[in-house]
Amino acid sequence: MSKRKVVHSEGRAIIAKVFHFLQEEYNFMKVNNSDKCDLSPLANVLKRTAEATGVSERTVTRILKEEKELPSPSSKFTSPMKKRRKRDSKFMLDNMHREVIRTTIQNFHISHKQVPTLAKLQSVLREKIGFDGCLSTLRSLLIEMGYKWKKIDNNRKSLQERHEIQLWRFNFLKKINQYRSEGRHIVYTDETYVLTSHVRQNTWCLKSKDPTKKDTSFSKKLSTGSRFIIVHAGNSSGFIKDASLVYKAASTTGDYHSNMNFDNYVKWLNEKLLPNIPEKSVIVMDNASYHNTRSSKIPTSNSCKSDMKKWLMENNIPFDERSRNIELYDLIKKNKERFVTYKIDEIIKSKGCEILRLPPYHPELNAIETQVTKSGLVVVPEPGL
Incomplete structure (x- = not known):
């Protein structure tokens, strides 16, 4: 037709x-x-x-x-x-699913010794996380996560991480080894959530002997129930005493990070975490947006000329008074990384502690991901950004 x-x-x-x-x-x-x-x-x-x-x-x-x-x-x-109703975006994947994607790519290289093509990845991810996007959607998602296509020696193509992601991981491992050799107290932090009606995705069921009939199985509730946010910290000895924070979220949809904000996180730091850890501790955290609230605003390409000049003068960066906006912003762009500071860092350093941020999508480097409580409950938070 x-x-x-x-x-x-x-x-x-x-x-x-x-x-x-x-x-x-x-x-x-x-x-x-x-x-x-x-x-x-x-x-x-x-x-x-x-x-x-x-x-x-x-x-x-x-x-x-x-x-x-x-x-x-x-x-x-x-x-x-x-x-016509627009098609729903295929990018609505939470951070745990993104970590599954990253681990799958690593397994192709390390365990299976195979080149992870888009078609192979799509097939595996469809089975693992129910990924229903097309190859174009998967390609866009991988680029967003920091991957790129790169030629290898045999002229075939392979997925590899960008240089800045590799460097971030290298610097993290180098820094944490230094802190350990100095005998510093290392504290791992994270946020996660639990749904009141949460059940596992799979279950054991009795296989039907009649091929024309379906296997007998249980069904789960459609409603997810209420969502509770859990914030905690731990070290080599387990969870930090009196550092837990549990509260009911306002929403049960989307990424759970939207239920946490800068003010709530600072309150947890000041009232729950920092009073219960030794001085000179090193706090490991991910790159959630509320962890990276900047202390001061840096001019953008749309900022007015006076604001650009003011920022350059405050940071002792020489410039020509006759420079145009595009020239001033070029100076700012080249120098701004040296002057980026975060409010969370200042709070932690004021208490005599250090902060160490995880590389993007590397929850396996955060020891709290597999902490076990005394009751036997395994807490596996969604990976941070």
């Missing part, structure tokens, strides 16, 4: 005008037909309109019906594409 051609608003307006023109032509001929000529070929205006415009009679009928429903004669036809 051929796909129906979409007639846009301008085309539908023209078809309607052709119909009315031919109708008026027929009516005029009918009234002034003094010599009684045969007007039957002109009578079927609907058919003539369809032949003249190259569409079906059904389409002409539909357009005329739509014209009658317009608010006024001067109203325009609307584009049919505007009425």
